[in-house]
Amino acid sequence: MNASTKIGIGTPLSRVDGVDKVTGAAPYAAEYNVANLLYGVTVSSRIAKGKITAIDEAAARAVPGVVDILSHANRPKQAWLDRSWKDELSIPGEPFKAFHDAQILFAGQPIAVVVAETFEAARFAASLLEVTYEGEAHNIDFEASLAEKFLPKPGSRRNNYHPPKSRGDAQAAFNEAAVSHEATYHLAPEHHNPMEMHATTVEWHGDGKVTVYDKNQGSQGVQAYLASAFGLGKKNVRVVNAYVGGGFGSGLRPQWQVQVATMATIHLERSVRVVMTRAQMFTHGYRPECTYTVKLGAEHTGKLTSIMGDATTSTSRFENNMEDIVTWGMMNYASPNIHGEYAIAPRDTYTSADMRAPGAATGMTLFEIAIDEMAYKAKVDPLEFRLINYSEVDGMNQTPFTSKALREAYREGAERFDWDQRSPEPRSMKEGRELIGWGVATGMWDAQFSKTSASAKLNANGHLEVACATSDIGTGTYTVMVQVAADTLGVAPEQITAKLGDSDLPTAPVEGGSWGAASTGAAVQLACETIAKKLFKAAGKMDSKPLGDAKFEDVEFVEGTIRRKDAGGQPLALTEVMRASEFTVIEAEETASPGIGGMISMAQKSRNTHSAIFCEVRVDEELNQVRVTRIVNAVAAGRIINPKTARSQILGGVTMGIGMALHEETFADARLGRWMNHSFAEYHIPAQADIHDIEVIFVDEPDAEVTPLGVKGLGEIGIVGTAAAVANAIYHATGTRVRSLPITIDKLMG
Amino acid sequence: MNEAVTLDRASGARVASEPIGSIPLAFTLNGEARHLHVSPWTTLLDLLRDTLDLTGSKKGCDHGQCGACTVLIDGKRMNSCLKLAVTLDGHDVTTIEGLGQPGDLHPLQAAFIEHDAFQCGYCTPGQICSAQGLINEGHAKNREDVREQMSGNLCRCGAYPNIADAVLEVLGTEKSE
Numbered sequence A: 001m002n003a004s005t006k007i008g009i010g011t012p013l014s015r016v017d018g019v020d021k022v023t024g025a026a027p028y029a030a031e032y033n034v035a036n037l038l039y040g041v042t043v044s045s046r047i048a049k050g051k052i053t054a055i056d057e058a059a060a061r062a063v064p065g066v067v068d069i070l071s072h073a074n075r076p077k078q079a080w081l082d083r084s085w086k087d088e089l090s091i092p093g094e095p096f097k098a099f100h101d102a103q104i105l106f107a108g109q110p111i112a113v114v115v116a117e118t119f120e121a122a123r124f125a126a127s128l129l130e131v132t133y134e135g136e137a138h139n140i141d142f143e144a145s146l147a148e149k150f151l152p153k154p155g156s157r158r159n160n161y162h163p164p165k166s167r168g169d170a171q172a173a174f175n176e177a178a179v180s181h182e183a184t185y186h187l188a189p190e191h192h193n194p195m196e197m198h199a200t201t202v203e204w205h206g207d208g209k210v211t212v213y214d215k216n217q218g219s220q221g222v223q224a225y226l227a228s229a230f231g232l233g234k235k236n237v238r239v240v241n242a243y244v245g246g247g248f249g250s251g252l253r254p255q256w257q258v259q260v261a262t263m264a265t266i267h268l269e270r271s272v273r274v275v276m277t278r279a280q281m282f283t284h285g286y287r288p289e290c291t292y293t294v295k296l297g298a299e300h301t302g303k304l305t306s307i308m309g310d311a312t313t314s315t316s317r318f319e320n321n322m323e324d325i326v327t328w329g330m331m332n333y334a335s336p337n338i339h340g341e342y343a344i345a346p347r348d349t350y351t352s353a354d355m356r357a358p359g360a361a362t363g364m365t366l367f368e369i370a371i372d373e374m375a376y377k378a379k380v381d382p383l384e385f386r387l388i389n390y391s392e393v394d395g396m397n398q399t400p401f402t403s404k405a406l407r408e409a410y411r412e413g414a415e416r417f418d419w420d421q422r423s424p425e426p427r428s429m430k431e432g433r434e435l436i437g438w439g440v441a442t443g444m445w446d447a448q449f450s451k452t453s454a455s456a457k458l459n460a461n462g463h464l465e466v467a468c469a470t471s472d473i474g475t476g477t478y479t480v481m482v483q484v485a486a487d488t489l490g491v492a493p494e495q496i497t498a499k500l501g502d503s504d505l506p507t508a509p510v511e512g513g514s515w516g517a518a519s520t521g522a523a524v525q526l527a528c529e530t531i532a533k534k535l536f537k538a539a540g541k542m543d544s545k546p547l548g549d550a551k552f553e554d555v556e557f558v559e560g561t562i563r564r565k566d567a568g569g570q571p572l573a574l575t576e577v578m579r580a581s582e583f584t585v586i587e588a589e590e591t592a593s594p595g596i597g598g599m600i601s602m603a604q605k606s607r608n609t610h611s612a613i614f615c616e617v618r619v620d621e622e623l624n625q626v627r628v629t630r631i632v633n634a635v636a637a638g639r640i641i642n643p644k645t646a647r648s649q650i651l652g653g654v655t656m657g658i659g660m661a662l663h664e665e666t667f668a669d670a671r672l673g674r675w676m677n678h679s680f681a682e683y684h685i686p687a688q689a690d691i692h693d694i695e696v697i698f699v700d701e702p703d704a705e706v707t708p709l710g711v712k713g714l715g716e717i718g719i720v721g722t723a724a725a726v727a728n729a730i731y732h733a734t735g736t737r738v739r740s741l742p743i744t745i746d747k748l749m750g
Numbered sequence B: 001m002n003e004a005v006t007l008d009r010a011s012g013a014r015v016a017s018e019p020i021g022s023i024p025l026a027f028t029l030n031g032e033a034r035h036l037h038v039s040p041w042t043t044l045l046d047l048l049r050d051t052l053d054l055t056g057s058k059k060g061c062d063h064g065q066c067g068a069c070t071v072l073i074d075g076k077r078m079n080s081c082l083k084l085a086v087t088l089d090g091h092d093v094t095t096i097e098g099l100g101q102p103g104d105l106h107p108l109q110a111a112f113i114e115h116d117a118f119q120c121g122y123c124t125p126g127q128i129c130s131a132q133g134l135i136n137e138g139h140a141k142n143r144e145d146v147r148e149q150m151s152g153n154l155c156r157c158g159a160y161p162n163i164a165d166a167v168l169e170v171l172g173t174e175k176s177e
């Protein structure tokens, strides 16, 4: 098909869900005001470890409007075996089960829910619950937990991790290197904090049937999970997540509020809503804290001869969350000798979790600070150093990439940024009382594809509906679906409805890993192609033979018509075909999957997005206050379906990267075993005033092989490496190298 | 209204009822005189969302720290989670639903769509009400001012540059920069 004559893919269509979002009409999980609704407020454990010895409910139950109080002591029946609580993205260990027994595994653990006729009554009564505990020794201090670090036996039940592939003798090469660098880097724990707090409204239909309006990134995963955990039968559980107020990974696995709300609904046989408080948003997954020792060896020219990495990240005591930390540097750069080590350290918190670009946002970012240090040691410009060590193939797996336009990204980004105007010496650029620094870093993420189904339905009036159970967590999936459908069938976007976020729709995986656009897009395209073929067949049966003897390959679908590519004959309106064939509707459902060919290709080639991030900071010479005044992020991510929403994805990733660089840090109080700063006042996420110029460039990167549409995905690449570009710019501005993120003022004063 | 993304509300949406502990409240809501009975501990935000089914105002923290719940009270922007409903007697409240509707968008709403000034959309009604408040205040003259004076409205999706673009377009000062 000739894309240039088509509408749809590649156009900056405004979000199709825009009107509903700006008018407040789009309903999120806590906004389905179903009849007879009860409100549940969850009580959180005050201790980090031990058990509940007593719960005195008298005062709480006396509050007018309170209907019931549920805890481990009186909860309804739920599955006992861990395997019944597995979710789509379960990790090795024992999944958390709210109210399962009296054990306390982490501070803030949900231990009871007060259900009342009004939110206010439930909230007040919850504050009156008297819980007595028997505490045990606990540890949530990361440094202390390192004494217990371990790597579960590869291939064992407690390990889903693929160890990095080492090669050559990296230690010997490091020892012999003309230039070498060794340092340990650290990333603080970060909490996702989407603006919408995790919420669930469960609508009770009677007879064990429920509709669950839930904040998550995969409705069908939550459906299967609830059906299994509460023994409900899948057909009795419908999960809806039509609008999701941000996820960033926090909704990949079912969160505890959906357990609590469903449990209360089953017990009371009434509809119940449970919403986490912002403080409770710090009682589930978080980006693991990380310590990462990097050793680099190079020749005098700056050519790397050895890359070594040894990282440890935090997990809980009940599950093993493992991330790829040390692989990213080894994949991105060329070095004959590489070696990677990894371990996890357990502590008494909830299990750490995937957060935007899990592994890469930590591993690539910290590694890119080390690379910057190495460039200074080798006395090579940091951008030049990266080009000297550019790897045409995946440096760890030694496989070719389906495409890698990182060189172009470096070039285009550097040009736009005026990198050649940079004065090489640290602390050599200044304006007034502000030190100016310019830094660069590289980003890398996976381009993934995941089996997905979609349906398409063309009505006699020309209206097209496409549907898929995928989620739109702000990623623009509604809009992508409309654009791909418009592109394939030549129907105007205004004539297309996209439906998603409902477990009743065709099967889709959880939305994460940046595979949404590529996978959902491919499924929608297939379903629309089937419609196209049906229309073509119907046109062939028309007496007037409007398309003559044209074969399917000879026609195209544009502007609501089928027409011959050779411009012969009149364009034939789709509605005309429908009418002549007496069709009221044409329907199709298709599944896009990598197939066997795709699987083989995946093993033979690496699929990745890349980016080059250039950053300017201004640092107040006396106060050490840092402002990120300019960022250019040049991204190589294959084909861009919608330049407008694509740019927004990168802006969002870069903004979170600035948070990682300067602000975001959850502090552990080792004595109490709690996260201390569980509010937006004390856990600072970037605000409007923190964000200045951000320029996004999409580098041309045609790639017919990576996924059916040539799309690589953009949800995560924007954050990867951004914090390193900031850190490297701060070093260039101040001459102070900070190896622990975030770079707060105190660290610069040091 | 773009029906592409309209999802049927669950059946039986609730109508205003009288919560426990009733205090009379007469105020103007989105141009309409309302006479209700509210309980003294109910915030304006919860009254809007839970009782009046005006769920456009969002709850992002319930502590006055995020701005998702911003509404206009007598034309001034206010975090509705910090405002007890009973204090509104005689006042004029405008929520996102009162600013503009599908088919009849407020210029800020149209500008937010055009500039892609949101992703998940959860902070958006608050951003728009806050931007209207900022315009009413009349202090913001340029991008720098807008960035500073819109900083009470957090956006975890990081739509800030686009939000500033949308607000500046409506302020009409972009050119004077």
Ligand code: FES
Pocket: B058, B059, B060, B061, B062, B063, B064, B065, B066, B067, B068, B069, B070, B079, B080, B081, B082
């Ligand atoms: S909900 Fe009111 S400021 Fe956050």
Ligand code: FES
Pocket: A195, A245, A246, A474, B117, B118, B119, B120, B121, B122, B123, B124, B154, B155, B156, B157, B158, B159
């Ligand atoms: S658009 Fe998602 S928080 Fe602002």
